[in-house]
Amino acid sequence: MGSKLMHAVQYNSYGGGPSALKQVEVPIPAPSKDEVLIKLEAASINPFDWKVQIGKLRPLLPRKFPYIPGTDIAGEVVEIGQGVKKFKPGDKVVGMVNPFSGGGALAEFAVVKEFLTASRPSEIKASECAGLPVAGLTALQALTQSIGIKLDGSSERKNILITAASGGVGHYAVQLAKLGNTHVTATCGARNVELIKSLGADEVLDYKTPAGTALKSPSGKKYDGVVHCAEGFPWSTFEPNLSVNGKVVDITPTLSSMATFALKKLTFSKKQLVPLLLVPKGKDLQYLVDLVKEGKLRTVIDSKYPLTKAADAWAKSIDGHATGKIVLSSKCAQ
Incomplete structure (x- = not known):
């Protein structure tokens, strides 16, 4: 898939806030060893994302510009890298994109390490799990x-x-x-x-x-x-x-x-x-997904935006008064 293009959100430098987010077409990433390629159904924004943009983690992040932000993704596996055992194309999953990798979750496709991915029952909406990773x-x-x-x-x-x-x-x-x-x-x-x-x-x-x-x-x-x-x-x-x-x-x-x-x-x-310095683990993420399935944990969704309105979602997060999670989807907000 590496030669085909996908829609993504990225920014080219530190600062600039929501207005600095650009809607672009970039190559679809290819999964490397022990990675899965996920087609986006839903992503969520965390304060971590815009804190990286304003330079709170420089010089660690971003490693280079332009940068596709976002870590939380729920969707479907479309391709697997060498050595992947737990997942196959067609599986519904939720995962956490490594922010040090080249691409983030605010894109139509993203690559996630197998050990940072969890199975999601098809009866659970992607939006219900997209807030779990961070x-x-x-x-x-x-x-x-x-x-x-x-x-x-x-x-x-x-x-x-x-x-x-x-x-x-x-x-x-x-x-x-x-x-x-x-x-x-x-x-x-x-x-x-x-x-x-x-x-x-x-x-x-x-x-x-x-x-x-x-x-x-x-x-x-x-x-x-x-x-x-x-x-x-x-x-x-x-x-x-x-x-x-x-x-x-x-x-x-x-x-x-x-x-x-x-x-x-x-x-x-x-x-x-x-x-607290978060150390993400796939087994912990699976535990949370299972709680959602059992009705013991639910995601309160503040608002939903299509990927094309990522700047509005970004601004909502920066405002600091969201109730629960802000969710984006590759399709129009429902």
């Missing part, structure tokens, strides 16, 4: 690996706080935490309080109220773990609300939070700020 895996790893919650409910009951719970990571974290038999306190905007309750949260704070600003549980519970999906909040806000061994998992670590993490380690404090 946001779902981040929520899963924050809860299970960083805080130590077993999602089968076998671990000791813990009190969890999830900030920005109506966002991409947050709305998955609420649902996953409840599978782990936890007491969940969540923060979000007033318009989303009922939604977050419907996803299972025990207590929901409007982040603009005094209690929401102070992150205090209405029931007075101390948090054993925090999945911190919001921007900001100094350590001094978290510390009085934590149990003796409480952990704050920062999903968007900054230099400041990394410094706090190092300082807490040096002082041997049992209360910790832990930066």
Whole structure:
């Protein structure tokens, strides 16, 4: 397929925002060893995508321009590379594109490593799984690996706080935490309080109220773990609300939070700020897809756009008030 062209979205330099996204025709990539070529049905945008564009990860990303952004893709396998055992053409899948590879998910076709791909039952819409690779895996790893919650409910009951719970990571974290038999306190905007309750949260704070600003549980519970999906909040806000061994998992670590993490380690404090660096795994992605199939996890979709309107979706993500996931498709938005 390498000689044929596909429609894609790309940008040619750092900065420029949504207006810098160009609709282009480029060659369809060919899968290398241990890779599958996926025809796009749905993709989702993450803040990571536009943070790369503004230069937050330079000089690591992009490796070169022009650059096709996007990591999350759901679609159909159309070609497999040498050594691929688990998938064949025609399989419905969801995968995570390696951002260090040449092409991203905002294109009609994308190449994904076999170990970053999961099977998707054909009865589940692509849009229901397209948000899982980055946001779902981040929520899963924050809860299970960083805080130590077993999602089968076998671990000791813990009190969890999830900030920005109506966002991409947050709305998955609420649902996953409840599978782990936890007491969940969540923060979000007033318009989303009922939604977050419907996803299972025990207590929901409007982040603009005094209690929401102070992150205090209405029931007075101390948090054993925090999945911190919001921007900001100094350590001094978290510390009085934590149990003796409480952990704050920062999903968007900054230099400041990394410094706090190092300082807490040096002082041997049992209360910790832990930066999360996502390590994606296909088996974890498959676990999330299976939860969707079983009706135990759902993707809240804020809005849908066709690939040709990627700039509008980009702007919506940058605005920072999306409820759940922003999804793109190769066809017109439905």
